[in-house]
Amino acid sequence: MSAYEPVIGLEVHAQLKTASKIFCSCSTAFGREPNSNTCPVCTGMPGVLPVLNKRAVEFGAKMALAVECRVNPRSIFARKNYFYPDLPKGYQISQYEEPLAEFGRLSISMGEAIKEVGITRIHMEEDAGKSLHGTGDRTSYVDLNRTGVPLLEIVSEPDMRSPEEAVAYLKALRAILVYLDICDGNMEEGSFRCDANISLRPQGQEAFGTRTELKNLNSFRHVQRALEYEIARQEDILDDGDAVVQETRLFDVDKGVTRSMRGKEEAHDYRYFPDPDLVPLCLDESWLTTWGAELPELPEAKRRRFLDDYELSLDDAQTLTGERELAEYFEAVVAAGASAKAAANWMLTEMLREIRxxxxxxxxxxxxxxxxxxxxxxxxxxxxSRKIAKDIYPEIFREGLDPEQYVQDKGLVQISDTSALEAVVQEVIDENPAEVEAYQGGKKKLVGFFVGQVMRKTQGQANPKLVNELLAKRLDS
Known part of the structure; x- marks a missing residue:
């Protein structure tokens, strides 16, 4: 057991699925030509004024309600001042002292145990642009398409104590965002990304240690690896009697290490002040009532229902409810007449493999x-037979073919005629006298050999249960 306890808090940026940006009408579509989704507002031209996107406010409030935050009736947009080439205004419009929502919680499953992680705040802000660094000519470029795209920043309490808990929290948070249909959760495209704050303290100590921030982690695997490395790095520093430096670090994916990026900024470094171009955001109580009534069944509630109504295992229920569309597909299969157990088993093996x-x-x-x-x-x-079903599934899955028609067209109907199978069984026994003698001498596992021979002769169409019964009758007599 380590002498130190990790203390982890996460800051998640979720890009909202609005058609236009948060303060202008430019498209948020991903993958367009660089600098084509821009206008004077999002590029920070002099004299322009931002206009708040109501749909972004709705999405932010729904997320806050889903994680039991207190939605503030009044919130303030502020200017976060810093210089970087992809920030054309020289400041980012965000929220600071009076955010959209505060004091929420999210339950995560760690095996059979449930852990509650506090959510400090949820606030809205605009995204910055993207710097593109060339390799041959040592030139950097800036694409401002992403500038002004609406983000939710969701800040957790430092309640997580291991990389595994951090990943479980991220997966649970992403699932809620996707269930609400307010974020696509695509980590590769950057619409769901994470900064992690990590410190160590001696076991049993209440005070926090000096933390480092790990920036722009864009996959669950990267979060896990970066935190594991940083925990080991800080342990080595503390064991040597040195002090951890408060700083921002980047994770080198190829080498699996974190590297120093800059000293850690504090809030005062950004010189926050209320944006004079935006009035306070005041939410009507009727809006919150309407948005709250529109919330779907959320992952945790759906997981509990799957456990109770369908009597699934905890692991199966967690996997099936991890994606809203997967859960809806499962329930549609059951509604069409399949047993819950059979549907879950098939989807979690054959279907997920084909999807991947x-x-x-x-x-x-x-x-x-x-x-x-x-x-x-x-x-x-x-x-x-189940074997034939597995054999034909990849094709009918890809093409969306009707399984009954496919089976009829291909002549794959299982042979369950006793007299027809008796002849094949006798033929296999006659052809393999040495194996028969060995079986009758006590090597009962050879029954699998005989079943395989019968299936081969019938091209996999024999009823396996009937084949076993007929073989047992002949071989044991």
Missing amino acids: EAGLAPGEVCFRPEQLAALLDLIEKQTI
Whole structure:
């Protein structure tokens, strides 16, 4: 056991799924030509005035309500002042002293245990641009398409005590954002990214140690690796009797190490002050009532319902509810007549494998839930064997084919005729006298060999249960 306890807090930036930017009408579409989604407002031209996007406010309030935050009836937009090439105004419009919402909580599952992580604040802000660094000509470029894209910054309390808890918190937070349909959660495109604050303190000590900040972690795996490395680095420093330096560090993905970027800024370094171009944001209570009523069933509630209503295992329920579209697909399969257990088993093995290999999201699958229910029914009725179902699934999944029609067209209906199978079983026994003698001499595991031979002769169409029964009858007599 380590002599130190990690103390971890996370700052998550979630890009909101609005069609336009937070203070102008420019498109937020990803992947456009550099500097094409821009206007005088988001590029900071003199004399222009920002106009707040109401849909961004709605999305922010819904997230706050989902994690039980207190939504402040009055919040203030402030200017966060710093210089960087991708910040054309020389300041970022954000919120500081009076944010949109405060004092929330999020429950995360760590195996059978449930841990509660406090949420300090949720505030709205605009994104900065993106610096692009050339390799050959040592030139850097700036793309301002992302400038002004609406973000939610969600700041946790320093309640996490391991990289695993941090990753569980991030996954739970991302799931809520996606369930609410206010953020696509795409970490590769930067629409869900994280800064982590990490410090160590001796076991049993209440006071926090000196923290470092890890910037722009854009995958769950990177968060895990960066925190693990930083914990080990700080342990070595403390064991040597030295002091950890408060600073901002970057994670080198290729080498798996963190590197110093700059000294850690404090709030006063940014010289926050209320933005004179924006009036205070005052939320009508009726708006909050309406938005609260529109919240969907959230992941934690859905997980509990899956455990109670469908009697799934905890791991299965957590996986199925991790993505809203996956949970909805599962319930549609069950509504189409499949048993919950059969649907869960198939989706968590065969379906997820095909989704990963095809690089799809659950909502992009063309094999409809009722088609999967029909396939499971064919197995249940022993029209086809499970092996045949697994063999044909990749093709019918990719093409969205009707499984019943496919089975009929390909002549794959399972052979369950006793007299027909008795002949094949006898043929296999006659062809393998040495194996028969060994089986009858006590090597009972050879039954698998005989089953395989029968399946080979019937091209996998024999009813496995009936084959086993007939083999046992012949071999044991």
